[in-house]
Amino acid sequence: VFKQAAQKMTVSDAKGILTGGETSATEYFRKATSTQLTTRFKPIVAQATAKLKLRGMYDQYAGKAAQVGLVSSQDANLNDYVTAKALDGLFAEIGAEERAIRKDPMGQASSLIRKVFSSL
Secondary structure (H helix, E strand, O other), X not given: OHHHHHHOOOHXXXXXXXXXXXXXHHHHHHHHHXXXXXXXXXXXXXXXXXXXXXXXXXXXXXXXXXXXXOOOHHXXXXXXXXXXXXXXXXXXXXXXXXXXXXXXXXXXXXXXXXXXXXXX
């Protein structure tokens, strides 16, 4: 998924990553891969929540909470909620790694990444 996103990157996207903030590459990949990653993660999450028999109970109570505005309707479905949080965690880790690379490109990355980020 990430390789495909990198292959589809435009010159404008690459320039934005190089001149953007400390997590601009992470944000590019989040935007470019979230739909595909959600599609891939969700069945795994659904299988895990089915094993634990949590989904029905969560959806019932969270659905009621969403009706009165205590929970967003997006968070009222356990599988959707867990999938979104898994992706949040994934991109938080990628962002932390990107920050480390940008802070110390010579000590953190492959030779290609070192060349790219040290030229800034």
